[in-house]
Amino acid sequence: MTRIVQVVPFIGPGTGVAGVAWNLEQRLRALGAEMDRFTFDDARHGRSVPWPRNAFLARIRGGWRMIWFSTVGTRRAKRFLAERPDAVSICHNNVVAGDVYVNHGVLLASMRARGRSPWRIYRNPVHLFIYVRDRIRYRGHAHRVVVCLSERDAADLRATYGPIGPRIEVIPNGVDLERFRPPTPEERTAARAELKLGTEERVAVFVGHEFSRKGLSFAIRGLVHAPSVLLMIIGGNDAIIAEAYEEAKQHGVGDRVLFLGPRGNLTAHLAACDLFVFPSAYEANALVVLEALASGLPVVATPVGYAPEIIVDGENGYLVDRDPQAVGERMEQIASLDDAALAALRERARASVVPLGWPTIAQRYLDLLEGVRAEREASGAPGASAERSGG
Template identity: 60%
Template sequence: MTRIVQIVPRIGPGAGIPGVAWHLEQELGALGATVERFTYDDARRRPAAPWPKRRLARRFAHGWRIVWFSTVGTRRARAFLAERPDAVAICHNNAMVGDVYVNHGLALTHMRARGHSGWRVFRNPFQVFSYARDAIRYRGRTHRAVVALSAAAAAELRAVYRRVRPRVVVIPNGVDLERFHPPSADERRAAREALGLGADERVALFIGHEFARKGLSHAIRALPHAPGVLLLVVGGNGELIAQAQAEAEAAGIARRVHFTGPRLDPRPFLAASDMFVLPSAYEANALVVLEALASGLPVVATRVGYAPEIIMDGSNGFLVARDEVEIGARLAQLAEADPAEWRTRARASVAGHSWSAVAQRYLALADELAAERRAGG
């Protein structure tokens, strides 16, 4: 029986890296593997202190945790693995240990996508540390394989670090096909009533916390080119929402933009919507795109991350530039179309992306690496 240890700062249901690791833990266990975890709290040997309230203090605490888990945490993870010599270790972030490293995104590319120049990136000592650490990770012998979440991410990895020593395997993220599904008529009606939406209104949904990187401004400025389409925005914080509201007012479409703030469960908003829009500057593999498709929503997204590999123009959505005229035209096209046909095609396009199917690919890779180890490879 295969033994797997996942090394990840935090793990739990939800979005992001913690959610990916949690889904893999559940599905690998269901496939018969013995799965353990080694987290930041395990490395610290006690619960982490609460996050500071001030923004600057939070940023420093986040950077310090990255450094600590990459150094002290690495040493303690190695000791943990030494007691499990038969285990295949899958590392998700920061620690410099593990047979497999899952590349959830490159910090340098991420920062540049947020509009930070190279000089501004390298002014931050935590970013310098992360870049140098990952140069060692990708060019050295720390890991035996690297999982990229898309073909684009694999190409980006080689472009940034030039020479990548471990083998690179593309395994995209999955989606919970039971949790995310097209809504029934009653579910859709209830979701719309809760938001005060009429039955005939066409709604485009945007979900994300980093409004600038994920392109909310482009979605807002697309609305004058998509008459009658409402934009439902889930995520952000008070400051970001105020800025976006001001932009909507300046564009004269404030009445057509509705902000909910951050929400833990996106399903009611997916059920209430007709289409999903994400004009992001950078993604490794946006889980929310898969969740939208699984919920029967056609997706209008930029050609980043896994979107070009899952979105088929005119079938389950559209690939667009970060151009409000083009985005607006596609939203208008979807608003005028029969939603039932798009809903069927969107759902069908992710039928093979269950977390169980993804876990099977990770398990096959783990079995292969375990066999190589036994053979002395």
């Protein structure tokens, strides 16, 4: 039986890094692996983390937990792994230890994609810390393998940090094909009734909390070029929702936007929609794109992250420039399809992600980890990468 430790700040069902680690844990266990975890709470040993006391550090208090887990957490994770020499390990974010590191994004690449100048990036001490930490991670030998979530993610990594020490493997995120599936006619009718939608509206949905990076403005302004589309918006907070609604009114489309705010049960809301729009500036591999496709929604997205590897124009959606007219015209093109053509497009959207179910992705990780363990044994290394990192 393969013994696997996941090192991750937080783990649990849902979205983001925590959700990816949770899905891997469940699926790897189902494949027969013995699973263990080392989290932020484990690193704390039940005690509170000391908060910075001087004024300078107080200004970066928001990143302090990340810095603590990256430094103190790394030392404690190395000890944890050294006590389990038979285990192979997967690390997600912050800690610089573990056989395999899963790269969930490159911060500097994300900021460059949003047009941030080097000055704006590096004047933030947290950004400087992340750059130095990850330069050590990627240029050194803290890990044996770095998993990138898309070919674009791997290219961004090399462009940012130059030659990468560990070898790079590309394994995309998985998707829960049981939870995210096309709705039955009854489920679709109920979902629309809950939102007081009629049967004729063509509804596009946007999901994301970072409205700026995810490109909500381009979707809102795109409605000018998509006169038959209603845009449903899930996520955000009161301040940015108010700002986005003002923009919608300024462009004369305020009556065609529906702000739902954060919602836990995403599947019920996707069931009410006809397409998904996501003009993001940067992604490593957006889970929500895979979830939308699995739910039978064709996707209009910018060619970032995994989107260029999964979306085929006219087959399961469209790739577009980050331009309101381009976004709007593709939304309208999908919305103007008759029911039969839209149903066929929805079927192809679902079919395109069937090979990415979590059981299949977990098997790829298991194969990788077993290969890493064999490499480690052949090289005579007694345990996980704690030894390789000088821990």
